[in-house]
Amino acid sequence: MSISALRNPSDSEPKKILSGALALFVHVMFIAMMVFGVNWKNHPPEGMVVELWSELPKPISTPVTPAKPSKPIPPAEPVKPKPVEPPKREEQVKPEPIKPTPQPKEVTSIVKKPEIELKQKPEPVKEIKPDLEELKKKEEAEKLKKLEEQKKEQEQKKELEQKKELEKKKALEQQKEIEKQKELQKQQELQKQKELAAQKQKEQEAKARREAEAQRAAQQAAARNQLASEIGKYKALILAKIRSRIVMPPDLPGNPVVEFKVTLLPGGDILDVRLSKSSGHAAFDSAVERAIFLSKPLPLPPDPALFNEFRNLNITVHYRE
Amino acid sequence: MNTTVTQDMSFLHLITSASLPVQLVMLILVMMSFLSWWYIFRKLFVIRSEVNRTDEFEDVFWRGADLNALYQRAASSRYESGSLERIFAAGFGEFNKHPAGSDTEAVMESTRRAMRATYQREMDRLESHLSFLATVGSVSPYVGLLGTVWGIMNSFRSLSSVAQATIAHVAPGIAEALIATAMGLFAAIPAVVAYNRYATAIDRLSTRFESFMEELSNVLQRRSIR
Numbered sequence: 247m248s249i250s251a252l253r254n255p256s257d258s259e260p261k262k263i264l265s266g267a268l269a270l271f272v273h274v275m276f277i278a279m280m281v282f283g284v285n286w287k288n289h290p291p292e293g294m295v296v297e298l299w300s301e302l303p304k305p306i307s308t309p310v311t312p313a314k315p316s317k318p319i320p321p322a323e324p325v326k327p328k329p330v331e332p333p334k335r336e337e338q339v340k341p342e343p344i345k346p347t348p349q350p351k352e353v354t355s356i357v358k359k360p361e362i363e364l365k366q367k368p369e370p371v372k373e374i375k376p377d378l379e380e381l382k383k384k385e386e387a388e389k390l391k392k393l394e395e396q397k398k399e400q401e402q403k404k405e406l407e408q409k410k411e412l413e414k415k416k417a418l419e420q421q422k423e424i425e426k427q428k429e430l431q432k433q434q435e436l437q438k439q440k441e442l443a444a445q446k447q448k449e450q451e452a453k454a455r456r457e458a459e460a461q462r463a464a465q466q467a468a469a470r471n472q473l474a475s476e477i478g479k480y481k482a483l484i485l486a487k488i489r490s491r492i493v494m495p496p497d498l499p500g501n502p503v504v505e506f507k508v509t510l511l512p513g514g515d516i517l518d519v520r521l522s523k524s525s526g527h528a529a530f531d532s533a534v535e536r537a538i539f540l541s542k543p544l545p546l547p548p549d550p551a552l553f554n555e556f557r558n559l560n561i562t563v564h565y566r567e
Numbered sequence: 568m569n570t571t572v573t574q575d576m577s578f579l580h581l582i583t584s585a586s587l588p589v590q591l592v593m594l595i596l597v598m599m600s601f602l603s604w605w606y607i608f609r610k611l612f613v614i615r616s617e618v619n620r621t622d623e624f625e626d627v628f629w630r631g632a633d634l635n636a637l638y639q640r641a642a643s644s645r646y647e648s649g650s651l652e653r654i655f656a657a658g659f660g661e662f663n664k665h666p667a668g669s670d671t672e673a674v675m676e677s678t679r680r681a682m683r684a685t686y687q688r689e690m691d692r693l694e695s696h697l698s699f700l701a702t703v704g705s706v707s708p709y710v711g712l713l714g715t716v717w718g719i720m721n722s723f724r725s726l727s728s729v730a731q732a733t734i735a736h737v738a739p740g741i742a743e744a745l746i747a748t749a750m751g752l753f754a755a756i757p758a759v760v761a762y763n764r765y766a767t768a769i770d771r772l773s774t775r776f777e778s779f780m781e782e783l784s785n786v787l788q789r790r791s792i793r
């Protein structure tokens with residue numbers, strides 16, 4: 247009996263396909279997690295849409311200004327639609343903040359006026375026409391068989407009346423035009439005033455800026471002066487300390503001068519002393535050099551920012567003071 | 568600026584825009600990961616059913632069932648036998664082959680050999696593909712790292728041609744490169760966990776098999792002496 251016969255062939259690998267499906271599922275889950283779970287897209291800040299309003303209360307003020315000139319014209323009816331429309335137009339215009347205030351005003355005022363005119367014109371015509379018709383009817387009823395001449399006369403009269411009305415209209419229009427011009431003038435004046443005010447403001451700001459700058463400059467200068475005085479003070483202290491340690495060689499002719507270049511460390515220690523200009527007398531030079539080393543912790547200002555001024559010191563010593 | 572800020576950073580775009588070596592690495596990693604998960608599930612089912620059958624058979628065996636009946640069921644019937652059953656069948660079959668009255672030592676020796684052979688075959692069957700899991704667990708992080716290093720190398724090389732270097736120039740390249748590492752780790756972590764779990768489970772099974780073999784040989788020896 248062979249052992250291989252004991253082996254159950256179906257047992258060799260159960261659930262192979264199921265495992266494959268599960269593995270696939272795991273990977274699909276993983277990819278889904280990577281695609282949807284992690285927010286890969288970094289949404290840029292969208293550039294922050296901001297409406298720049300050069301002057302805040304515009305929407306309230308504008309409907310008021312055109313209302314003034316419209317006072318002589320019939321009551322409130324034609325005026326009402328205006329305040330509704332102008333803000334819309336302004337909003338449309340405003341997103342371009344570069345050319346600020348004056349433009350929207352002009353646009354609104356120009357657009358509004360024709361409306362007023364249109365509404366006014368038709369009204370008087372309608373009122374008069376029905377009158378005429380009534381007259382006509384009466385005349386017809388009374389004098390049905392009157393001659394055409396009379397009619398002609400009437401027509402002539404009518405024409406005359408119409409002419410008069412036209413003249414009236416024209417006068418009205420002229421008046422309106424004058425009013426318009428006045429309005430325009432007023433607005434122009436307002437603009438000029440505004441511009442003047444803006445200029446004044448600018449000038450004032452510029453003045454203020456200049457003054458501030460001057461103040462700042464003065465402060466800086468003062469600070470610099472203070473620093474300079476501090477530096478000078480400590481340089482003098484250093485020189486005094488060195489002078490006090492010099493053992494002067496006796497009886498040198500004239501007033502020889504020696505110059506040393508001293509490199510300092512923070513804290514006053516001396517890193518390097520170099521003779522940059524000899525006095526011509528070796529004894530004097532060496533005496534001064536010794537004195538520099540002897541006065542080793544050189545006095546330095548407590549402010550470490552000032553140390554840069556002392557890093558490389560030029561020390562000039564005169565034989566006679 | 569805008570072009571760099573609003574760059575498409577979606578996962579699929581990152582993968583498709585990666586350089587060819589990185590894509591190759593990703594492909595290899597996906598295949599490794601898929602295979603390792605496949606084996607993880609296969610081994611999971613195999614080992615679980617093996618443990619169940621071993622429990623069952625030990626239960627039946629120690630309840631004092633008739634050995635001949637058990638052998639008949641394990642050998643002849645085509646029902647799914649477990650490893651322990653097969654070991655028992657091999658040993659008991661070998662024991663029965665010897666005629667009564669033959670040398671007990673020799674019979675026990677050959678019985679033990681037969682059981683050991685089956686045991687080793689069963690262990691081999693159980694342990695198959697485990698080494699693959701170990702390989703995936705140890706290698707795929709390095710493969711992912713290779714892809715990442717390659718991608719970062721490329722992104723830095725492209726950085727050299729830019730006058731003003733900003734993080735926006737490097738970031739997409741590094742992101743797409745890091746996906747390779749993520750994939751490597753995704754393949755490696757479950758593989759390592761599964762390898763350790765399965766190795767322990769198989770170890771415990773093997774000790775159970777071995778002790779059963781010893782006990783069975785004792786039982787058979789007593790039978791032969793009687």
